[in-house]
Amino acid sequence: MKNIVVLGGGYTGLMCAVRLALRTRKLDVSITLVNPSERFIERLRMHQVAAGHELADFRIPELLGERVAFVRGWATAVDTERRAVTVNAGEGPRTLPYDRLVYALGSYTDTGVVPGADDHAYTLNDPRLARRMALRLASLAEIGGTVAVCGGGLTGIEAATEIAENHPELRVSLISAEEPGWMMGEKARAHLYAAFDRLGVTVHAGARITKVLPDGVELADGGVIPADVSLWTAGVKAHALAAESGIGVDAKGLVLVDPALRSLTHPEIYAVGDAAAIRQAWGAVHGTCQSGMPSAAHAAESIARELRGRPVKPFRFGYFHQPLSLGRDDAVIQFTRHDDTPGRFHLKGKAAVMYKEWVSGSPPKTYLKTHRYPAPVTLSRGGRATREPFMEL
Structure with a gap:
C-alpha cells in the first residue's frame, strides 16, 4: 500500500x-x-x-x-x-x-511588515479572529466610530466595502500604497470608485503605512488616520x-x-x-x-x-478573471489575459454579484461532485503561452 x-x-x-x-x-x-x-x-x-x-x-x-x-x-x-x-x-x-x-x-497575512500591526490590527487569517472583529464593529456601530482597512488589494477592497455596507454608521478608510484596483481596467476601476463613493469609503491612495497605533494608522508623511478598529490585509507570508x-x-x-x-x-x-x-x-x-x-x-x-x-x-x-465583491449588492468582474493583466471586458452590478457568488460558492460543490467524476476546476490553461513549460521535467 x-x-x-x-x-x-x-x-x-x-x-x-x-x-x-x-x-x-x-x-x-x-x-x-x-x-x-x-x-x-x-x-x-x-x-x-x-x-x-x-x-x-x-x-x-x-x-x-x-x-x-x-x-x-x-x-x-x-x-x-x-x-x-x-x-x-x-x-x-x-x-x-x-x-x-x-x-x-x-499562506497567511503578514503582520510583521510594520510595527504595531501584530499588536493592534485584526486580520482575516482565522475565522475566530474575524468573528471577534465582527462583535467589535457591531458595538462600535452603536456609537459611531472609525475603521481603517490597510491594503488596497482585492481582500482589502472587499473588506472595506463589506464593512461600509453592513455598518453605515461607521466611517471606513481604505489605505493603500497603490491605487486600489490597479490590477483592473479603467472601466472596472471606475465602477469600483463609484462604489466607494456610494458606500462612503474614504480612499487614501499612495499612502505608505509606517506604524499601526492603538487608535490609528501612522503614515510615512507624518500624518495619522484615526481608527477605532484597524484591519491588516497587506502582504502574505508562507x-x-x-x-x-x-x-x-x-x-x-x-x-x-x-x-x-x-x-x-x-x-x-x-x-x-x-x-x-x-x-x-x-x-x-x-x-x-x-x-x-x-x-x-x-x-x-x-x-x-x-x-x-x-x-x-x-x-x-492561465488567469481568466478578477472577481471582486463590493458588499452584498454590488460587484465587478474584470476578465483578464492569461498573465492576469486586464482584458477588454468586465461585468458589473447584479450580473457581477451572481457571477461572484457562483465563484465563491463553487468549491464545496466541486469537492462533492469529484466523489463521482473529475469536476472541472480550470477556467483557462493559458493557450499558446503555456504550451512550453518554463523548464524541462
Whole structure:
C-alpha cells in the first residue's frame, strides 16, 4: 500500500485529496488529510464574517468522502529522510508515514511588515479572529466610530466595502500604497470608485503605512488616520514548516517546484497553491483560489500517473478573471489575459454579484461532485503561452 498524506484542509488540500481519491480508487493506496480544524474555512468569504455575516457550516470529513481519512491536528515536522510527518493531534504527537506528500499549507497575512500591526490590527487569517472583529464593529456601530482597512488589494477592497455596507454608521478608510484596483481596467476601476463613493469609503491612495497605533494608522508623511478598529490585509507570508524541514524554498518561503509541481529537492513531495513557487512560461503564478485549485487537481493527476508508472505532465495555467465583491449588492468582474493583466471586458452590478457568488460558492460543490467524476476546476490553461513549460521535467 502506498501512503499519501495531504497537509492542509483549505481550498487546495481538499481539492487534491478528493481528486486523488477518485483517480486512485482502483489502486492500493491510503490517503490522509491533516488539518487543525474539522470545519472547512471559506477564506474567500472571511471579509463577510468580519462584517457580521454568518457562513454555511461545511465539515471537512463530509467534503472528503469515505476514501480519505481525516486527522485533526497540526503538522509540526516533516522528516524527509524517513518520509514521515509529525502531527500534534490533541491526544499527543502522531507520526504519519508517506510515500507521497502534498504540501498545501497555504499562506497567511503578514503582520510583521510594520510595527504595531501584530499588536493592534485584526486580520482575516482565522475565522475566530474575524468573528471577534465582527462583535467589535457591531458595538462600535452603536456609537459611531472609525475603521481603517490597510491594503488596497482585492481582500482589502472587499473588506472595506463589506464593512461600509453592513455598518453605515461607521466611517471606513481604505489605505493603500497603490491605487486600489490597479490590477483592473479603467472601466472596472471606475465602477469600483463609484462604489466607494456610494458606500462612503474614504480612499487614501499612495499612502505608505509606517506604524499601526492603538487608535490609528501612522503614515510615512507624518500624518495619522484615526481608527477605532484597524484591519491588516497587506502582504502574505508562507508557513515556515517547509523551510524548517529542509525542503527547498525561495526567498519568500515558497516551495520550489518543477513544472509538474514536485519539490526540486524532494520529488516525492508536491506543493500546491500559494505554498508553492509556481512558474509558467509567461511568469510567476500568484496565490489565489483561481490558480490554487487547478494546481491541486494537477498534483493529484500527477501522483496517480506516477503510481501507475506513467510519465507526469507539466502544469498549465492561465488567469481568466478578477472577481471582486463590493458588499452584498454590488460587484465587478474584470476578465483578464492569461498573465492576469486586464482584458477588454468586465461585468458589473447584479450580473457581477451572481457571477461572484457562483465563484465563491463553487468549491464545496466541486469537492462533492469529484466523489463521482473529475469536476472541472480550470477556467483557462493559458493557450499558446503555456504550451512550453518554463523548464524541462
